[in-house]
Amino acid sequence: MNPPQPQSEERTATQGGEPLANGPAGAAILSAGVGCSVLGILAVAGDASKAVAKLLTFYLPTGPLSGVSSLAILLWLVTWFILARRWRTKTVAIAKINATAFLLLALGILLTFPPFADFLQGK
Amino acid sequence: MEITLRALITLIHGMLFGAFFLMAIYGLVVELFRSAYVGQPSNLSSKVYSLERFYLICTVGLGWAAVLTGAYIIYPWYRAVPPAGVTDLALYPRFLLKSSATTAAWHDLGMEWKEHIAWIAPIAMTMVAYILTKGRLSLRTHPQVRTAVLVFALVALGAAGVAGFFGAMLNKYAPINGGTTIHLKGKSQ
Numbered sequence: 001m002n003p004p005q006p007q008s009e010e011r012t013a014t015q016g017g018e019p020l021a022n023g024p025a026g027a028a029i030l031s032a033g034v035g036c037s038v039l040g041i042l043a044v045a046g047d048a049s050k051a052v053a054k055l056l057t058f059y060l061p062t063g064p065l066s067g068v069s070s071l072a073i074l075l076w077l078v079t080w081f082i083l084a085r086r087w088r089t090k091t092v093a094i095a096k097i098n099a100t101a102f103l104l105l106a107l108g109i110l111l112t113f114p115p116f117a118d119f120l121q122g123k
Numbered sequence: 124m125e126i127t128l129r130a131l132i133t134l135i136h137g138m139l140f141g142a143f144f145l146m147a148i149y150g151l152v153v154e155l156f157r158s159a160y161v162g163q164p165s166n167l168s169s170k171v172y173s174l175e176r177f178y179l180i181c182t183v184g185l186g187w188a189a190v191l192t193g194a195y196i197i198y199p200w201y202r203a204v205p206p207a208g209v210t211d212l213a214l215y216p217r218f219l220l221k222s223s224a225t226t227a228a229w230h231d232l233g234m235e236w237k238e239h240i241a242w243i244a245p246i247a248m249t250m251v252a253y254i255l256t257k258g259r260l261s262l263r264t265h266p267q268v269r270t271a272v273l274v275f276a277l278v279a280l281g282a283a284g285v286a287g288f289f290g291a292m293l294n295k296y297a298p299i300n301g302g303t304t305i306h307l308k309g310k311s312q
Binding site: 022032035039040061065068094097098105108114 | 190194195198199202231232235236238239240242243246247249250253254257265267268270271274275278282
C-alpha cells in the first residue's frame with residue numbers, strides 16, 4: 001500500500017498542466033448570491049401582501065417562512081445545477097460574477113432587515 | 124432540576140447546532156485570512172485534507188440543522204396562537220412579547236430579522252465548503268475566488284451572529300416552554 005502523498009495547493013492548482021477551470025466555482029458563487037437575494041425578495045413579498053403570504057405558507061405551523069425558505073433553496077440549487085453544467089469546463093469572468101454575487105447578497109441581507117423592508121412598504 | 128421538552132430542543136437548536144456552527148465559521152474565517160497571507164503554500168498530507176473536508180461538512184451540517192430545527196420545530200411553538208380567553212401567555216412567546224411595548228421590538232425586529240437572515244448563513248457556507256473541498260485548489264491561482272469565499276464566509280458569520288444574538292435574547296424575554304417535563308436531578312414536583 002502506498003503511503004499517502006502530500007498535496008500542496010501549488011500542485012493541485014493544475015490538472016495535467018492545464019489550469020483548473022474556474023467555472024464550477026463561479027457557478028457556486030453566483031447561485032449562492034441568487035439564493036440569498038430570492039430569500040430577501042420573497043420575505044418582503046410575503047410581508048407586504050397577505051395573498052402572497054398565503055401562497056408561501058407551505059407548512060401551516062411555520063407560516064410563510066416555509067415557502068420563503070423552500071423556494072429560495074430550490075431556486076438556489078436549480079441555478080447552481082444549471083450554471084455548473086454550463087460552466088463545468090469553462091473559465092468565466094470571475095470578477096463580474098463576484099460583483100454580481102456580492103450585489104445580490106447585499107440585496108438579500110438588506111431585504112431581510114425589517115426596518116428597510118418596512119421602509120420599502122411605506123410602513 | 125427539570126427541563127421541558129420544548130426548552131431542551133430549543134437548547135439543542137441554539138447551544139449545539141447554532142453555537143457550534145458560529146464557532147466553526149469563526150475558525151474557518153481565521154484560517155482563510157491566515158492562508159491568504161501565508162508566504163509558502165501549505166504542504167499537507169491527504170489525512171489533513173480529509174480532516175479539513177470533515178470539518179467543512181460538519182460545519183455545513185450544523186448550519187442546516189440549526190435553521191431546519193428552528194423553522195420547523197421551534198418556530199411553530201413560538202408563533203402558536205393562544206385560544207380565546209387565555210390570559211397567561213407563557214406558552215405563546217410571540218404574543219407574550221407583543222403584549223408589552225417594552226418587549227414588542229424583540230419580535231418586530233429580532234424575530235422578524237432572525238427568521239430570514241439565518242438562512243443566508245448555511246447557503247453561504249455550503250458554497251464556501253463546496254469551493255474549499257472541490258475547488259480549493261484554484262484559490263491560490265484565482266485570488267478572486269478566494270475573495271468571494273472570504274466575503275461569503277464573513278457574511279455567514281454575521282448572519283449566524285445576528286440569528287444567535289436575537290435567539291438568545293428572545294429566549295430570555297419569552298422562553299420557549301411546554302411539553303413533557305424531563306426530570307434531571309433532585310426531587311420532582
